[in-house]
Amino acid sequence: xxxxxxxxxxxxxxxxxxxxxxxxxxxxxxxxxxxxxxxxxxxxxxxxxxxxxxxxxxxxxxxxxxxxxxxxxxxxxxxxxxxxxxxxxxxxxxxxxxxxxxxxxxxxxxxxxxxxxxxxxxxxxxxxxxxxxxxxxxxxxxxxxxxxxxxxxxxxxxxxxxxxxxxxxxxxxxxxxxxxxxxxxxxxxxxxxxxxxxxxxxxxxxxxxxxxxxxxxxxxxxxxxxxxxxxxxxxxxxxxxxxxxxxxxxxxxxxxxxxxxxxxxxxxxxxxxxxxxxxxxxxxxxxxxxxxxxxxxxxxxxxxxxxxxxxxxxxxxxxxxxxxxxxxxxxxxxxxxxxxxxxxxxxxxxxxxxxxxxxxxxxxxxxxxxxxxxxxxxx
Numbered sequence: 214x215x216x217x218x219x220x221x222x223x224x225x226x227x228x229x230x231x232x233x234x235x236x237x238x239x240x241x242x243x244x245x246x247x248x249x250x251x252x253x254x255x256x257x258x259x260x261x262x263x264x265x266x267x268x269x270x271x272x273x274x275x276x277x278x279x280x281x282x283x284x285x286x287x288x289x290x291x292x293x294x295x296x297x298x299x300x301x302x303x304x305x306x307x308x309x310x311x312x313x314x315x316x317x318x319x320x321x322x323x324x325x326x327x328x329x330x331x332x333x334x335x336x337x338x339x340x341x342x343x344x345x346x347x348x349x350x351x352x353x354x355x356x357x358x359x360x361x362x363x364x365x366x367x368x369x370x371x372x373x374x375x376x377x378x379x380x381x382x383x384x385x386x387x388x389x390x391x392x393x394x395x396x397x398x399x400x401x402x403x404x405x406x407x408x409x410x411x412x413x414x415x416x417x418x419x420x421x422x423x424x425x426x427x428x429x430x431x432x433x434x435x436x437x438x439x440x441x442x443x444x445x446x447x448x449x450x451x452x453x454x455x456x457x458x459x460x461x462x463x464x465x466x467x468x469x470x471x472x473x474x475x476x477x478x479x480x481x482x483x484x485x486x487x488x489x490x491x492x493x494x495x496x497x498x499x500x501x502x503x504x505x506x507x508x509x510x511x512x513x514x515x516x517x518x519x520x521x522x523x524x525x526x527x528x529x530x531x532x533x534x535x536x537x538x539x540x541x542x543x544x545x546x547x548x549x550x551x552x553x554x555x556x557x558x559x560x561x562x563x564x565x566x567x568x569x570x571x572x573x574x575x576x577x578x579x580x581x582x583x584x585x586x587x588x589x590x591x592x
Contacts, residue, residue: 223247224549231542232264233313234515236271236291237320238550240278241523241584245292252287259286263313266306270314273301274321274329295588298325298388305335307378310342315367315384319352320519322386323361326588329386337373337380338411338457338475343512345369345382346409346459351469352513359520360393361386372413372445374455375478379448388589392520394527394581397508400574401466406431406499408440408460410492413450419488420444423458426492431460434500453479456488458495462503470510472498504571507534515543522553524581532560532576555579 226235227250239246252258260268260282268289272278277294305314311333322329338344349367356365366385373380408427410420420442431438440458445451457475464470474495476486502510509517514533518540521529536544547553560574 225249229260229264231539231546233267233317234543234546236268237317238546239291240271240275240293240296240321241324242550243293244550245290247291248289250287251289253285260289261308263306263308266304267314267317270301270303270305270317273303274298274318274325274331296321296325297327297588298322298329299327300330302332303334305333305378307336307376310336310339310375311345311380311382312343312348313341315345315348315382316343316516318384319348319356319386319516322384323356323359323388323392323520324523324584324586324588325388328364328388329384331384332381333384334378334381335373336375336378337369337371337382337451338455339375339478340475344457344459344473344475345380346411347471347473347512350407350409350459350461351471351510352516354467354469355509355513355517356386356520358395358397359524360389360391363387371449371451372411372443373451374413374453374457374476376480377452379451379453388586390586390589392524392581392584394524394529395521395531396529397468397517397531398576399466400468400506400508400532401464403435403462403503404465405437405439406435406460406462408438408458408495409443410440410456410458411443411445412456413445414454415456417442417444419456422488423456423492426489427458427460427496430493430496431499455479456486456491458492460495460499462499466508468508470499470502470506471512472496472502474498505534506571507574508532511537514540518543518547518555518577518579521577521579522547522551522555522581523584526581526583528578528580530576530578532574534574535572536575551582553579553582 279292281290371381
């Protein structure tokens with residue numbers, strides 16, 4: 214829970230959970246935040262290496278931020294500066310994938326002074342964080358609905374599997390004056406499935422085995438399925454062997470729902486990952502995501518709600534599937550930092566309908582705060 218510090222506008226939190234959410238929202242709202250008791254009772258207390266790397270990334274993208282960390286690393290004080298953007302490069306810590314850092318950049322990029330051109334290096338695919346393939350396939354189309362269209366791109370120049378990484382991605386994003394309000398309420402019907410099976414520093418046949426097993430599950434539901442294979446070797450393949458699959462289902466209204474599975478990292482405990490099992494697992498996860506439904510997939514719920522809250526002063530609506538615990542906490546933080554509250558209505562499935570529409574859906578409605586990018590240069 215948030216509490217007021219000695220200075221009334223400083224928000225104080227405890228614990229290491231949701232550190233990214235708190236620092237990103239502090240940067241956008243320009244409110245200082247103090248986070249205490251970060252792993253204070255752990256054998257390895259304080260801020261971890263990957264969190265320190267994330268704080269350095271925030272320092273790079275802003276101008277004049279003040280960051281204080283105590284000797285044990287268990288307390289962080291962050292006073293945000295001006296979101297500058299421009300051309301930045303960052304070596305991400307290998308404990309977490311590039312997706313961990315990229316999700317935060319996506320939230321901040323539309324509000325920078327200069328259009329963002331970020332080069333991130335590290336692990337592109339692992340079993341913990343969302344992959345860059347997933348964000349490219351599902352998040353970028355979502356951003357376009359908010360008016361971020363020109364110069365929005367995510368290029369994977371090198372792949373890098375866990376644990377040693379070696380991958381590189383380039384993310385570019387425009388910085389509009391305002392975000393447009395949205396009404397994302399029509400789910401439509403699934404019309405096609407696309408996928409990307411990658412293999413780095415392993416046999417090229419591995420990607421084909423993944424594709425065959427995935428199609429074995431999905432072909433029973435749909436015929437329009439195409440899965441691309443991406444085999445990388447040498448410097449393009451990073452420093453560690455690995456393979457994985459990202460699947461995306463597209464509906465008739467342009468909604469993107471995705472799933473992914475990645476092999477166990479080199480040197481990890483347990484049996485090695487079998488490509489056929491990985492392909493089947495990713496396919497079943499996609500079917501589960503389709504059952505959950507909604508017009509925004511589970512991973513991107515918080516990004517959609519953030520841009521709805523910061524949009525123009527008009528009504529925005531979105532129909533989502535069951536909210537994830539991460540999204541629920543994000544809604545609480547939005548109220549702390551921006552005083553924005555959403556009206557939440559449950560849309561029940563009619564028993565009379567012949568079409569099976571999956572889990573109960575939730576419609577979230579809010580009025581944007583009219584967040585304007587005052588830093589943007591005018592031509």
